[in-house]
Amino acid sequence: MMKLWKGTMAYTERTNLLDLTLLQVCSMALGVLVGVLTTRKKKPQTALIAGGVFAATCVPIMNKFLDITEELAESK
DSSP states (O other), X not given: OXXXXXXXXXXXXXXXXXXXXXXXXXXXXXXXXXXXXXXXXXXHHHHHHHHHHHHHHHHHHHHHHHHHHHHHHHHO
């Protein structure tokens, strides 16, 4: 658990405006996925678009976080 905490702290120190923007868009897309309140006819299209946005924004964020945690693990 401490490794995860240290990785999170190192990630927050290295974030920039693009990372924060991606995180906000990712959170928004996840919110749309959770609460798809559209008509039954439009639900599949809305869910597909929101899922694509979530995946496209989540991958770079997690990739950077995993790189930082791996770097911290190698430095010990």
